[in-house]
Amino acid sequence: MHPDRHTLPSIVTSLPGPLATAVIQRDDKVISPSYTRSYPLVAARGEGAMVEDVDGNRFLDFSAGIAVVSTGHCHPKVVAAIQHQAAELIHMSGTDFYYESMVQLAEKLAGLVPGGVPRRVYFGNSGTEAMEAAIKLARYHTGRKQFVAFYGAFHGRTMGSLALTSSKNTQKKNFFPMMPGVHHVPYADCYRCAYGKHPDTCAVECVKAIEDPLFRTVLPPEEVAAIVVEPVQGEGGYLVPPRKFFDELRRVADQYGILLVFDEVQCGMGRTGKMFACEHFDAVPDIVALAKGIASGLPLSATIARAEIMDWKPGAHASTFGGNPVSIAASLATLELLENELIDNAARMGAHIQNRMADFPSRFPVVGDVRGLGLMIGIELVRNQATKERAPDLRDKLVQMCFERGLLVLGAGPNTVRLSPPLVITREQADFAVDTLAGCLARLVTDGTA
Ligand SMILES: Cc1ncc(COP(=O)(O)O)c(C=O)c1O
Numbered sequence: 001m002h003p004d005r006h007t008l009p010s011i012v013t014s015l016p017g018p019l020a021t022a023v024i025q026r027d028d029k030v031i032s033p034s035y036t037r038s039y040p041l042v043a044a045r046g047e048g049a050m051v052e053d054v055d056g057n058r059f060l061d062f063s064a065g066i067a068v069v070s071t072g073h074c075h076p077k078v079v080a081a082i083q084h085q086a087a088e089l090i091h092m093s094g095t096d097f098y099y100e101s102m103v104q105l106a107e108k109l110a111g112l113v114p115g116g117v118p119r120r121v122y123f124g125n126s127g128t129e130a131m132e133a134a135i136k137l138a139r140y141h142t143g144r145k146q147f148v149a150f151y152g153a154f155h156g157r158t159m160g161s162l163a164l165t166s167s168k169n170t171q172k173k174n175f176f177p178m179m180p181g182v183h184h185v186p187y188a189d190c191y192r193c194a195y196g197k198h199p200d201t202c203a204v205e206c207v208k209a210i211e212d213p214l215f216r217t218v219l220p221p222e223e224v225a226a227i228v229v230e231p232v233q234g235e236g237g238y239l240v241p242p243r244k245f246f247d248e249l250r251r252v253a254d255q256y257g258i259l260l261v262f263d264e265v266q267c268g269m270g271r272t273g274k275m276f277a278c279e280h281f282d283a284v285p286d287i288v289a290l291a292k293g294i295a296s297g298l299p300l301s302a303t304i305a306r307a308e309i310m311d312w313k314p315g316a317h318a319s320t321f322g323g324n325p326v327s328i329a330a331s332l333a334t335l336e337l338l339e340n341e342l343i344d345n346a347a348r349m350g351a352h353i354q355n356r357m358a359d360f361p362s363r364f365p366v367v368g369d370v371r372g373l374g375l376m377i378g379i380e381l382v383r384n385q386a387t388k389e390r391a392p393d394l395r396d397k398l399v400q401m402c403f404e405r406g407l408l409v410l411g412a413g414p415n416t417v418r419l420s421p422p423l424v425i426t427r428e429q430a431d432f433a434v435d436t437l438a439g440c441l442a443r444l445v446t447d448g449t450a
Pocket residue numbers: 066126127128129131154155156157230234235263264265266267291292
């Protein structure tokens with residue numbers, strides 16, 4: 001039976017149930033052990049914000065397949081667009097041939113990116129491909145080889161983007177040497193400011209440090225192709241910088257002729273309550289990378305640059321599958337839904353959830369910080385609010401407890417729980433999630449685990 005998108009979780013077996021257990025045992029023998037599964041969910045079908053497992057348990061999905069199913073699971077309009085396109089033309093390779101929908105989506109995306117300047121679009125299939133394109137384009141256009149990236153960043157796992165990634169060392173272990181020329185600096189993590197400052201009064205020391213000591217001592221700025229930044233840092237812990245962080249990054253970039261690359265793979269596509277997270281800060285990228293929520297679950301990514309920057313010649317970069325017609329049809333349907341209703345819903349539901357969780361730090365001593373924009377919300381767990389000692393074990397326990405109660409959430413960073421539901425959630429579902437989290441946190445505290 002299909003779950004009703006407006007109903008709430010219902011757990012009918014022990015978890016994992018018998019059918020899920022059987023799948024997991026088979027998975028264990030044949031699937032790459034490099035995958036990280038937080039809990040034993042074996043999904044069978046989904047609708048809206050609900051996912052049903054193979055044993056008939058129904059979950060409220062506050063992970064959205066890692067922030068991907070922006071319009072919810074199997075939105076009827078997205079499904080119809082996919083079905084229609086699959087019967088017309090599944091693949092032609094837009095790198096060698098033309099088809100109109102690719103142009104249509106590029107025109108749409110180019111017009112959506114803030115800045116009001118002409119832009120060109122390169123299509124790929126994943127976030128990491130969007131970033132590889134951004135890296136190569138930045139080198140190609142500037143003729144420079146060096147990059148500045150941020151601690152805690154996640155930009156992907158292929159050999160170019162992996163060099164920029166810096167959220168966990170397991171992602172790099174045994175894969176050296178990396179692409180040379182990447183220099184990491186502290187992100188604007190205002191809860192744990194690397195310079196001991198407060199966001200209201202700081203002088204954006206984290207950006208000043210790019211000029212001094214980095215540029216002054218080790219990295220000639222005229223050799224830097226791009227500064228690469230997530231407008232809201234995702235895998236690093238759902239960190240929201242202050243607006244002046246972006247003002248300063250733009251100043252530094254312009255002063256030294258450096259490109260500013262925004263990785264909106266996780267924070268883009270309406271998740272934060274605006275189409276792109278950078279719009280919250282009136283920040284304009286030279287190059288922006290999109291993926292995840294762009295096509296509601298079909299593989300698609302876009303690297304969008306100012307037209308005069310995307311000046312590479314035929315053959316410089318391409319992909320057989322990038323921008324395939326079915327993914328593009330899903331994306332066009334997704335964008336229509338986002339613009340018509342879901343970005344507004346993300347803003348409304350996000351504000352509601354954050355209002356309801358604002359008192360979590362005073363109610364639960366294990367909560368150090370609650371932060372976010374729209375439906376990109378992080379809850380950071382600490383052992384001690386005064387020392388801010390991280391509590392990764394409590395975070396993992398909280399994620400597990402939520403699963404047992406029918407709420408799917410994921411971790412981000414060492415000790416943060418991330419809420420990244422589909423943008424279709426109802427108020428009832430938002431309240432269920434907040435109540436479940438509150439109940440689990442109370443339990444964590446009374447159990448004395450804290
Ligand atoms: C900000 C960001 N950039 C890039 C990526 C890589 O995307 P993919 O896993 O599709 O390669 C991710 C994935 O989580 C991400 O969050």
